[in-house]
Amino acid sequence: MSNCVFITGATSGFGLASARLFAQHGWKLILTGRRLQRLAQLADELAEHCEVHYASLDVRDSQQVSALIAALPQGFKQIDALINNAGLALGTDPCDKANLDDWHTMIDTNVTGLVNVTHALLPILTEQKVASVINLASIAANWPYPGSHVYGASKAFVAQFSRNLRCDLVGSGVRVTSLEPGLSESEFSLVRFAGDQQKYDQLYGDSNALQPEDIANIIYWLVSQPAHININSLEVMPSSQAWNNFNVVKHSN
Template identity: 45%
Template sequence: MSKIALITGATSGIGEACAHIFAQNGYNLILVARRADRLAKIAHHLEAKYAITTQQVLADIREKENLNKAFEAIPAEWKKVDVLINNAGLSQGLDPIDKGNTDDWDTMIDTNVKGLLYVTKIVSNWMIPNKSGHIVNIGSIAGQEVYPNGNVYCATKHAVDALSKAMRIDLLQHDIKVTAINPGMVETEFSVVRFKGDAERAKNVYAGLEPLIADDIADAIWYVVSRPKHVNINDMLIMPTAQATATLVNRAG
């Protein structure tokens, strides 16, 4: 059987871009997402375009019991996962700590930290008997720096950075690779989600500069996964040329 990659948040942005580049390189895919119509559409498109096979897993990674059931239902031959891409994540709101929406906080913590943990526990236990595998966690520049009003989102991505380092240590004895990919500004649905559908405000985030796009990050992920067996890229920080730090950008463009 061809190699298998499991991708969370597979129906948009970086997750969808990863699905394309891995399918293009002959991987069969387990696609995990919450939106049934988009999941089916993308799966069928990938199968037709790249002559690969897919498993569709309709699940919200925040919902532990439902997630466990959905993953248990995956056929045994599909559980020989070579690559896990923990892509599902989001930011909601951009408020100072004293004005933060606690529902937004719960959503970010439950998705970016707890959901990542739930998925990783299941899939790492599939990898361990094979003494191989590669886990790629999508972090952020927000996991390297804290910026005004980023408080809880930054905290969740700092947690992803710490968990990536911890996974590398804990899974070392099992020959499982772990990589953290930390993007700067990437124009995807990210800002639209952060601003709860306010497309104009989201567009202004990237005004006057050329941000990264999802394909840039997928290309970097493919690079780290395609290194020889003895090479592990522990982490990678990827910024658009117009961005120097989390907050310092050149909008002269």
């Protein structure tokens, strides 16, 4: 019987790249996202490699999450890996100029949505001899930077929630990893910049940023580890990125 992976946010970025990589290795795919047409196109693309089930899903809606999982076809009811990839950042303004609706959307998606999906799938995951939960956090979970405010805080939740899950699931066969990428080039940043292509190009031009395929390779490596190995957290940056000095603001008297 083929292994089965459940991927949120499968229509772009890390989720899309992961779907393609897991398909190449013959995994069954449960693909979710809010853009149904993209999911259908992806399912058609990958159908020659593996079995695919897809469904539109807003992870923020706990009832929708539960209904989707309850209605999974028979061949997709055994799930061996969960990739909690659905998430977003909105805006780069400082906190005093940030939009409150953007803050709520980030919390509802990055925190509430991830919790909704994880809680609904844990009864299935714990039935497996070996299973994996890969939670997409960020270096923003560990390192502050201007304009990160609620986004960084939401990813810090993801990182700590992952560690706490590990405590509760120890001995169950369910491994949990907080995966924390740095500068990564994907549609994620275009959403954050409200579609500003020039701003996107300025950030990524000549930066040699991480690509979605890089993160997908890491995710597949994580779930492919022997059953007795759990990678608790993994922070990864492109070699072109590192930390800078602390900011010091000087005032003249």
